[in-house]
Amino acid sequence: MSVSSLFLIVLGLGFIAFVVGQQRAAGYEGDTRLKSLPHHYGFLTAIWSSIPALILLLAWLSFEPVYLQKQIEQSLPVEALNQSEEVLELYMNNIHLAIQNNQAGDDEVVNNAVLHYQRSELHSRSLITALVFVLGLSGIIAGLSRLLFRLHARVSIEKVIKAFLMLCSGVAIVTTVGIVFSVLFEAIRFFEAVSVFDFIFGSSWSPQTSIRVDQVGSSGSFGAVPLFLGTMLISAIALIIAVPVGLMTAIYLSEYASARFRASAKPALEILAGIPTVVYGFFAALTVAPFIREVGESVGLSVASESALAAGIVMGVMIIPFVSSLSDDVISAVPQAMRDGSLGLGATRSETIKQVVIPAALPGIVGGVLLAASRAIGETMIVVMAAGLAANLTVNPLEAVTTVTVQIVTLLTGDQEFDSPKTLAAFALGLMLFISTLVLNVIALHIVRKYREHYE
Amino acid sequence: MQQGLTSEAGSVAGLNNFEATIGENLIDDAKISVRHADVFYGEKQAIFDTSLDIGRNQVIALIGPSGCGKSTFLRTLNRMNDTIADCRVSGSLTLDGEDIYDKKMDPVLLRARVGMVFQKPNPFPKSIYDNVAYGPRIHGLARSNAELDEIVITSLEKAGLFEEVKDRLTAPGTSLSGGQQQRLCIARTIAVSPEVILMDEPASALDPIATAIIEELIDELRENFTIAIVTHSMQQAARVSQRTAYFHLGHLVEVGETSRIFTNPRHQMTENYITGKFG
Numbered sequence A: 001m002s003v004s005s006l007f008l009i010v011l012g013l014g015f016i017a018f019v020v021g022q023q024r025a026a027g028y029e030g031d032t033r034l035k036s037l038p039h040h041y042g043f044l045t046a047i048w049s050s051i052p053a054l055i056l057l058l059a060w061l062s063f064e065p066v067y068l069q070k071q072i073e074q075s076l077p078v079e080a081l082n083q084s085e086e087v088l089e090l091y092m093n094n095i096h097l098a099i100q101n102n103q104a105g106d107d108e109v110v111n112n113a114v115l116h117y118q119r120s121e122l123h124s125r126s127l128i129t130a131l132v133f134v135l136g137l138s139g140i141i142a143g144l145s146r147l148l149f150r151l152h153a154r155v156s157i158e159k160v161i162k163a164f165l166m167l168c169s170g171v172a173i174v175t176t177v178g179i180v181f182s183v184l185f186e187a188i189r190f191f192e193a194v195s196v197f198d199f200i201f202g203s204s205w206s207p208q209t210s211i212r213v214d215q216v217g218s219s220g221s222f223g224a225v226p227l228f229l230g231t232m233l234i235s236a237i238a239l240i241i242a243v244p245v246g247l248m249t250a251i252y253l254s255e256y257a258s259a260r261f262r263a264s265a266k267p268a269l270e271i272l273a274g275i276p277t278v279v280y281g282f283f284a285a286l287t288v289a290p291f292i293r294e295v296g297e298s299v300g301l302s303v304a305s306e307s308a309l310a311a312g313i314v315m316g317v318m319i320i321p322f323v324s325s326l327s328d329d330v331i332s333a334v335p336q337a338m339r340d341g342s343l344g345l346g347a348t349r350s351e352t353i354k355q356v357v358i359p360a361a362l363p364g365i366v367g368g369v370l371l372a373a374s375r376a377i378g379e380t381m382i383v384v385m386a387a388g389l390a391a392n393l394t395v396n397p398l399e400a401v402t403t404v405t406v407q408i409v410t411l412l413t414g415d416q417e418f419d420s421p422k423t424l425a426a427f428a429l430g431l432m433l434f435i436s437t438l439v440l441n442v443i444a445l446h447i448v449r450k451y452r453e454h455y456e
Numbered sequence B: 001m002q003q004g005l006t007s008e009a010g011s012v013a014g015l016n017n018f019e020a021t022i023g024e025n026l027i028d029d030a031k032i033s034v035r036h037a038d039v040f041y042g043e044k045q046a047i048f049d050t051s052l053d054i055g056r057n058q059v060i061a062l063i064g065p066s067g068c069g070k071s072t073f074l075r076t077l078n079r080m081n082d083t084i085a086d087c088r089v090s091g092s093l094t095l096d097g098e099d100i101y102d103k104k105m106d107p108v109l110l111r112a113r114v115g116m117v118f119q120k121p122n123p124f125p126k127s128i129y130d131n132v133a134y135g136p137r138i139h140g141l142a143r144s145n146a147e148l149d150e151i152v153i154t155s156l157e158k159a160g161l162f163e164e165v166k167d168r169l170t171a172p173g174t175s176l177s178g179g180q181q182q183r184l185c186i187a188r189t190i191a192v193s194p195e196v197i198l199m200d201e202p203a204s205a206l207d208p209i210a211t212a213i214i215e216e217l218i219d220e221l222r223e224n225f226t227i228a229i230v231t232h233s234m235q236q237a238a239r240v241s242q243r244t245a246y247f248h249l250g251h252l253v254e255v256g257e258t259s260r261i262f263t264n265p266r267h268q269m270t271e272n273y274i275t276g277k278f279g
């Protein structure tokens, strides 16, 4: 039986178990009142029936391939197994191909292996089907027993739900930890080839390594400073655009605009965040960058055709909604009593906003700005298209620069060996980026908490 | 049965006879004079044809059941209602003879002259010092830091808070207790030297001890300010005010000397309210 129908069986048995448990509890006539409602007993029976079966099924799913591989190996004659590793691998590939296509070939050994495989698969499937049925049904039988009413079903269900929620949050945590470790290990391999000091403080980035071992002169240099400087430059330009515009927008929307205007303007603004970044990218490259170049040249400045300024401006526009939308929410959440207090003292509206409303909303505004900042730091597409790939060590916004994320992409795309320093550098960059955004977040949280203490 | 219902309805109609305000609603030498004021929220009328004088250096208590328009009336006196989009005021309201709703009257300056203390203490998210210094700074009342310190300290002293907070003027205003916060709000209002202070149930969120302190304070403030206070507590009205005005469903029913209102109310509804028959 296929895996999906096995899952369906578990679900079906679970549903039957629910009905059985509920009906029994609904028809309960004992001396004492039941501790929980009928549907609680239904869920409890369903849990008894399906959770063990599901666990078994998942365990089987992960072990079956291993078992089947073993079976194939056992079916092979000794001569076949004694071949060199590469030949054996090729052989195995043939066998798997034959299994997939379900065709008999000329090779007797392969045919034999396929047959063996299919027989083992059949055995294993029948066994698991039988076990799933046994577990599912025994849950239902347990639900039919007297045991059911001795339990406080509601409490048991709460426990199961709690465990399930813990499992879900566990998935997120485990994933994060997994990502960190995989990046960390690759980065450590990189640092075996290139010293940490050169990487963090080096001012030249040209990751071309030699193609042949005996080649000279192109050992590559991996100084990450130009990349981080480029990232900071572009993000700073983006924030210089987005923070004031976003904040003013939020103030207008929450303090001055009519409710009707606000209701339509806010979603319209949020569309800005939903435009694909590629679209922003070519807007930056085809419209903004040439415009900046023309303006710059008309006043006698030399402007690169790809510039940090173009990418930064467009990125700034993109992240306006992160600032405005969140700030608008927190500004609106400032109690009217604060405004009344200030107005009642004879303050004007703008004085009230500047001196009372904004300070009270500051933690939330900082949060919005940080969200925007992390978005800007992680943005790749706009930079590739509008700011270029050249790792110039400069703070001049009119020159081409590149960022960390862009370099990660260029290092990892195309045909790459996975053990050259050039490729591994991407992981080291990723690690650095991760650490710096982490530090940024910790600082931000600290600021927010500090203001909270003061202002609530 | 039918008969009984009709007669009862008749008696209620008699009770709801709002023809004219009973008592001494008009006095000589008033600080604020209100004549034939109507207040609307959109289509809904919240105050009906109300005329009332508020005496100089006196405390007037505004009492009445919830929703009868006490806050609305109070807020028309310093144009706090301007912040409510669909609120409309008609009639004549004057402060020392100046029309409060005149086009030339700047509501911002008006509110510096007619300050307000709210039901729930609402200190700003700033230090105690900055809370009090807020108004003087906005209105440019102090020419130097020393002068500002002076204003802050005297205001805190007048509000009876200085002794309690003198060692922690830089602590956030929100770190104070509820009663202290309300006195901070009073200090904040005093700091801009208003002529009138409006108080909307200033003690209703406080415990009895904090309430007693506030009541004592109000009595002292009368020397320098004209005060209108909305209160739910009969005892409070009796303790702090010289005159009392009773509102019902947007109508000013009866006004008089506080002692007279509480001992010898003339309108049936006033009597019902102060004896606890409704409200």
Ligand SMILES: Nc1ncnc2c1ncn2[C@@H]1O[C@H](COP(=O)(O)OP(=O)(O)O)[C@@H](O)[C@H]1O
Pocket (backbone or CB within 6 Å): B041, B044, B046, B064, B065, B066, B067, B068, B069, B070, B071, B072, B073, B084
């Ligand atoms: N902002 C407002 N918009 C519309 N109606 C209001 C508003 N504020 C108060 N009202 C109405 O005006 C009437 C008087 O309210 P209010 O002055 O707050 O009464 P009180 O302070 O005596 O309890 C009530 O019926 C209330 O529903």
Ligand SMILES: [Mg+2]
Pocket (backbone or CB within 6 Å): B070, B071, B072, B200
């Ligand atoms: Mg009120």
